[in-house]
Amino acid sequence: MSNSPLIIDSLTFKYRTRPELAIEDISFELKQGELLLIAGSSGCGKTTLARCINGLIPRSYRGERQGSVLLNGREVAEMQIPEMAQMVGTLLQDPERQIVASNVFNEIAFGPENLGLPREEIVSRVDQAMKRLNIEYLRERETFNLSGGEKQKVALAGVLTMNPSILLLDEPLASLDPASAHEALSVFRSLADEGKTVILVEHRVEDAIAIQPDRMLYMEEGRIKYLGPIRDLPKEIDHTKVKLPAPWVVQRVKALDPVPESAPQPKVEESSEPLVVFEDVDFRYGDEYPLILKNVNLTINRGDLIAVLGPNGAGKSTLVKHAIGLLKPTKGRVLVEGQDTRKMSVAQIARVLGYVFQSPTHMLYAPTVKEELEFGPKNLNFNPDDMAKSIAESLSTVNLNGFEEYPPLGLSFGQQKRTTIAAVLAMRSKILIMDEPTAGQDFANYTHFMETLCKTSDGRESILSANFASTLFITHDLDLAVTYANRVLLFGDKHIVADGRPEDVLKDVDMLLKYRVRPTSLLHLNLDLLGKTGRFLPAESLAGFAA
Amino acid sequence: MLVTFKYRPRNTFIQRLDPRTRLIFFLCVVLALTIPEIWDYRFILPLFFVSLTLFLISHIEWKDVRRILPFMFILVFFIVGLNGLLSGRGGPSSVTNIPSPVVFEVLWGIPITVSKMWFALTQITRMFTMALLVIPIPYTMDPNIYGTAFKRMGASDKVSFTMDLAFRFLPTFARDFMITMDAQRARGYEMDNLKGGLVARIQRLAPLIIPVVMQSTVTGEEVIDAMDLRAFGTKPRTWLKDLKYAPRDFFLLGLGVAIFIGCCVFKWGFGVGGYFVPDFFTNLFI
Numbered sequence: 001m002s003n004s005p006l007i008i009d010s011l012t013f014k015y016r017t018r019p020e021l022a023i024e025d026i027s028f029e030l031k032q033g034e035l036l037l038i039a040g041s042s043g044c045g046k047t048t049l050a051r052c053i054n055g056l057i058p059r060s061y062r063g064e065r066q067g068s069v070l071l072n073g074r075e076v077a078e079m080q081i082p083e084m085a086q087m088v089g090t091l092l093q094d095p096e097r098q099i100v101a102s103n104v105f106n107e108i109a110f111g112p113e114n115l116g117l118p119r120e121e122i123v124s125r126v127d128q129a130m131k132r133l134n135i136e137y138l139r140e141r142e143t144f145n146l147s148g149g150e151k152q153k154v155a156l157a158g159v160l161t162m163n164p165s166i167l168l169l170d171e172p173l174a175s176l177d178p179a180s181a182h183e184a185l186s187v188f189r190s191l192a193d194e195g196k197t198v199i200l201v202e203h204r205v206e207d208a209i210a211i212q213p214d215r216m217l218y219m220e221e222g223r224i225k226y227l228g229p230i231r232d233l234p235k236e237i238d239h240t241k242v243k244l245p246a247p248w249v250v251q252r253v254k255a256l257d258p259v260p261e262s263a264p265q266p267k268v269e270e271s272s273e274p275l276v277v278f279e280d281v282d283f284r285y286g287d288e289y290p291l292i293l294k295n296v297n298l299t300i301n302r303g304d305l306i307a308v309l310g311p312n313g314a315g316k317s318t319l320v321k322h323a324i325g326l327l328k329p330t331k332g333r334v335l336v337e338g339q340d341t342r343k344m345s346v347a348q349i350a351r352v353l354g355y356v357f358q359s360p361t362h363m364l365y366a367p368t369v370k371e372e373l374e375f376g377p378k379n380l381n382f383n384p385d386d387m388a389k390s391i392a393e394s395l396s397t398v399n400l401n402g403f404e405e406y407p408p409l410g411l412s413f414g415q416q417k418r419t420t421i422a423a424v425l426a427m428r429s430k431i432l433i434m435d436e437p438t439a440g441q442d443f444a445n446y447t448h449f450m451e452t453l454c455k456t457s458d459g460r461e462s463i464l465s466a467n468f469a470s471t472l473f474i475t476h477d478l479d480l481a482v483t484y485a486n487r488v489l490l491f492g493d494k495h496i497v498a499d500g501r502p503e504d505v506l507k508d509v510d511m512l513l514k515y516r517v518r519p520t521s522l523l524h525l526n527l528d529l530l531g532k533t534g535r536f537l538p539a540e541s542l543a544g545f546a547a
Numbered sequence: 548m549l550v551t552f553k554y555r556p557r558n559t560f561i562q563r564l565d566p567r568t569r570l571i572f573f574l575c576v577v578l579a580l581t582i583p584e585i586w587d588y589r590f591i592l593p594l595f596f597v598s599l600t601l602f603l604i605s606h607i608e609w610k611d612v613r614r615i616l617p618f619m620f621i622l623v624f625f626i627v628g629l630n631g632l633l634s635g636r637g638g639p640s641s642v643t644n645i646p647s648p649v650v651f652e653v654l655w656g657i658p659i660t661v662s663k664m665w666f667a668l669t670q671i672t673r674m675f676t677m678a679l680l681v682i683p684i685p686y687t688m689d690p691n692i693y694g695t696a697f698k699r700m701g702a703s704d705k706v707s708f709t710m711d712l713a714f715r716f717l718p719t720f721a722r723d724f725m726i727t728m729d730a731q732r733a734r735g736y737e738m739d740n741l742k743g744g745l746v747a748r749i750q751r752l753a754p755l756i757i758p759v760v761m762q763s764t765v766t767g768e769e770v771i772d773a774m775d776l777r778a779f780g781t782k783p784r785t786w787l788k789d790l791k792y793a794p795r796d797f798f799l800l801g802l803g804v805a806i807f808i809g810c811c812v813f814k815w816g817f818g819v820g821g822y823f824v825p826d827f828f829t830n831l832f833i
Contacts, residue, residue, distance in 0.1 A: 054776060056772065056775065056776070059775070060771075060772065060775060080781065081775065081778050081781050082778040082781045082782060085776060085777055085778040086778075090776045092769075092772070092773065092776075097769040097770075097772075097773060098769075098773045099773070100712075100770055100773050100774055101691070102690040102691055102715060103690070103691045106691050106787070106788075109787055110777055110779075111777035111778060112785075113784045113785045113786065113787060114777055114778040114779045114780070114781065114782075114784045115778055115782070115784075116782050116783050116784055116785050117785060118785070119785060119787060122785060122787060123787070142690075158777065159777075162777065162778075286610065288610065321729070324733050326729050326732065326733065345737070346732040346733060346735075346737075347732070347735040347736070347737050350732075350733055350734060350735040351735075354733070355730075355733040357726070357729075357730040357733070359726075361758055361761050361762055361765070362723075362726050362727050362730045362758050362762070363727075363730045363731070363734070363758065364758065365753055365754045365756075365757035365758050366753075366754075375731075375734055375736070375754060376734040376735055379734060379735030379736050379737070380735045409761065423734065424734070427734065427735065
């Protein structure tokens, strides 16, 4: 018998509540110390496969399972949870979902405590895990006050204390800023080098490739589409479905020999009118709390398509909450169309400025999409005819025609996100603000989403420019700023440290690194070719300029 | 993710107490007032001052309780107190059964008697006696020992951890509520504009309630998965934190037990402690 830590043979699974197979005929084997990258779009079966490996299927999720999953030669379905938890350590997509204790030490000790180990053994394991990840300084901290990167490390330490031979990392970079994601990846690589078998489920393929996974498994519609070495990826994987490094995309586009699509020129109106103005704004939650915004000066003009970059906790969301009036400045003032937000209600400002929150589940409540879209216009006292027209146009704009009677909470994540945009569109606000518009969406979906919003066709304006005088989005994805924005704000140290055209702000790589924004291959390639292109372009469009 | 209340370590008598002592003392006071049905102000007032003293020496800052205290005052004064004043219900039958001078009438001729007024005052004091013991707990008890406290009082692993999670559910619910509130306000929703009858008003709250309930459900499922993956509940667990009683704990525990036994003995043994309107109060109105 093979002594592989994981052998999956002809694995097929169908959830009890769904008619279709979630995964079908999956077979592969892993060696000790191997780092396998699993990628694929949302709904391709990655999470189901992960649940089959860590035993949540068949224990917590019922359905029909065929084939076998062997952990160190033993069938998962026949093992007890304590045994399995010591063989497979699972790091969930969002560390916030994994952390159950209120303090770091208790959180890391949670697993060994559940195994009923002696106290000395538990303390020793916790100390080792903290030392291994260099987080001894977090020992007594409260878990909910940690940064995203710190939470990730604490969750990982909690997994390591169970001494698993296999680490299953389910989209561990999803909630991290680029610098924290890079640090986390380095840790995963070193764990594999120490002999742990690491399964990294991740759609940020470009980032994951940087730590040189031994193999990649790519899934589509529940099946394995590709399983092999990383070097063959440019030939085997469609770059529109998985985010590959820009030079690989260029190489692939050239090999396919298509006519590169010309990228839309982001529109900048020189003599633009100010829509929102921040004047010397300071903000703190109370006298005893530290400043979150300090001397912020900003003007949002008609025609702006602004990307706001910066590290977690820098104050980006606080900034935009001032624009909508949810927060009022401690010092200075914010003007929306010339009026001080202190003298306006949020509902009044909502007529001018639509704000799409990061998580659709914080907004969506109605039994149907149509009623969801009626909510804003009704609050703003639209007459029935205007409301019906506005809703019909909004649905059409985000390609949700035909979904009027669907329950919003039953839609896919991407569709929910578009519903929230449509809900704001229906209010006919002049300015659109989106907090992390692509968070939680895979590359193919979020590219489609942004293209739908930003792309021009047949000489017509894009959805954004046709419907909004100005758009601002907060993002950790530098490539969104490179590809779609006509203006970039870099936020850090409680204020705006850089503001200008993407080509001007993003050329200062040292400054980006200082504020935890890691330059991507697309940015580097754009900077290299800027002399020829004159502006930033998507990777496909660079094929015509690259040597 | 579950968050905690604004706990802050302080070097106070209250925080030096074993958490079990505080929970048991609270239980003793509640049981002393409810089981033998104590309505006599001569019993309730001393207990109120004990609770008030413990509250004051916990040194909680006003900024921490500036939201919960007004809420508590409104709840006690306007719901418990007003109900007692208007209906005289929620306490001993003698409040309404025994004739009492009518001081004035309100609304559609509802008589406000001396007895109802005294009952409302007594009810308010009783409620505050209990509330003042509970309010400091989230701000002065280390959230890391919620579960341990219940475990060391003899609860099972599952019950202890459930209590631990339950303590942290309330602030998590509050955080999700605030985010949802902001998201809906940004869509022009205004709480002040709730119009119509009761059903219409409840329907207008749906944009707040449904997203928060959905978030809570999702959070609950996530916590269950995370606990399963780390073998919770599969065998007796080790609780790392240990708790030890100090002499001050024995003092307060003794006081709590004495209060409970004392109230039971006076009420059931000597027939003292039940509801009555003192003469000095009646004389104020006749």
